[in-house]
Amino acid sequence: xxxxxxxxxxxxxxxxxxxxxxxxxxxxxxxxxxxxxxxxxxxxxxxxxxxxxxxxxxxxxxxxxxxxxxxxxxxxxxxxxxxxxxxxxxxxxxxxxxxxxxxxxxxxxxxxxxxxxxxxxxxxxxxxxxxxxxx
Amino acid sequence: xxxxxxxxxxxxxxxxxxxxxxxxxxxxxxxxxxxxxxxxxxxxxxxxxxxxxxxxxxxxxxxxxxxxxxxxxxxxxxxxxxxxxxxxxxxxxxxxxxxxxxxxxxxxxxxxxxxxxxxxxx
Numbered sequence: 577x578x579x580x581x582x583x584x585x586x587x588x589x590x591x592x593x594x595x596x597x598x599x600x601x602x603x604x605x606x607x608x609x610x611x612x613x614x615x616x617x618x619x620x621x622x623x624x625x626x627x628x629x630x631x632x633x634x635x636x637x638x639x640x641x642x643x644x645x646x647x648x649x650x651x652x653x654x655x656x657x658x659x660x661x662x663x664x665x666x667x668x669x670x671x672x673x674x675x676x677x678x679x680x681x682x683x684x685x686x687x688x689x690x691x692x693x694x695x696x697x698x699x700x701x702x703x704x705x706x707x708x709x710x711x
Numbered sequence: 712x713x714x715x716x717x718x719x720x721x722x723x724x725x726x727x728x729x730x731x732x733x734x735x736x737x738x739x740x741x742x743x744x745x746x747x748x749x750x751x752x753x754x755x756x757x758x759x760x761x762x763x764x765x766x767x768x769x770x771x772x773x774x775x776x777x778x779x780x781x782x783x784x785x786x787x788x789x790x791x792x793x794x795x796x797x798x799x800x801x802x803x804x805x806x807x808x809x810x811x812x813x814x815x816x817x818x819x820x821x822x823x824x825x826x827x828x829x830x831x832x833x
Contacts, residue, residue, distance in 0.1 A: 632799045632802045636803075637803070669807045
């Protein structure tokens with residue numbers, strides 16, 4: 577089963593991902609706080625990290641940079657895919673940073689969560705149809 | 712020029728009318744004419760209607776007050792949410808500006824290095 581971490585300071589969005597994720601057989605863990613999410617990733621592996629960009633005090637770009645930095649320190653572990661989620665305008669700078677960090681997709685809010693989850697499953701075909709319990 | 716009648720005045724007037732109707736309707740005289748009976752019944756009806764109107768006005772007033780309080784609460788929540796979003800946007804803008812400055816610095820450094828390599832080979 578694909579494992580996804582969703583980081584969005586909006587609790588409603590996080591809950592939506594959890595509920596829809598369960599229906600699409602994507603194991604989803606949600607956080608509203610960047611520090612807690614990074615702590616979780618220190619001890620757990622996920623396949624995809626879905627990051628809201630507009631957050632406070634730590635924005636999504638900083639979190640993404642930190643994730644890649646941590647991955648460089650653990651070369652034996654697989655890299656996770658990152659998806660940016662934003663209601664703000666997707667500027668050239670965001671696109672350049674996304675490219676540099678190897679971000680798989682940038683979604684503009686409101687995004688079609690079921691479509692995003694189905695697309696995520698196509699990135700991991702071997703894991704897509706494996707059953708598992710959702711957290 | 713219209714004159715606004717205050718709520719307590721309306722309530723007092725209505726209560727007075729209801730009281731007058733009640734008193735006029737409670738006449739003890741055994742030799743009552745048809746007219747007296749008629750006016751007594753009218754008194755009952757007017758009194759009842761007045762009390763009914765007061766009750767409806769009270770219920771409507773309470774409902775209106777609650778609806779206004781809910782609308783104010785919703786407006787306050789929306790305002791808070793907007794402030795939060797503005798703050799998040801400003802935070803992201805700060806990061807983007809920082810990255811743009813860093814990108815500019817790296818591009819200048821790259822150009823400098825290219826120049827230096829060009830001079831070395833040339």
